[in-house]
Amino acid sequence: MSSTQGKLTLHFLPGYAPDLNPYELVWSRAWRTGVARRPLMKGEKLAQSVRQQFADIGNSPARVRSFF
Incomplete structure (x- = not known):
């Protein structure tokens, strides 16, 4: 990789790793x-319930931090 002069590093990631993806934890x-x-x-609406x-x-900083 002489064209990048050592400034580029490839990191191979797994195709599916839910334990590393905060969205999956949420x-x-x-x-x-x-x-x-x-x-x-x-009378309850699904979209409204999910948004809530x-x-x-x-709204829980401790919970959000726990996902990372």
């Missing part, structure tokens, strides 16, 4: 504790 948390665990109540669930996760 979705896992949502799946285990949220809307997926209980049926919607009459993710907002609750995002």
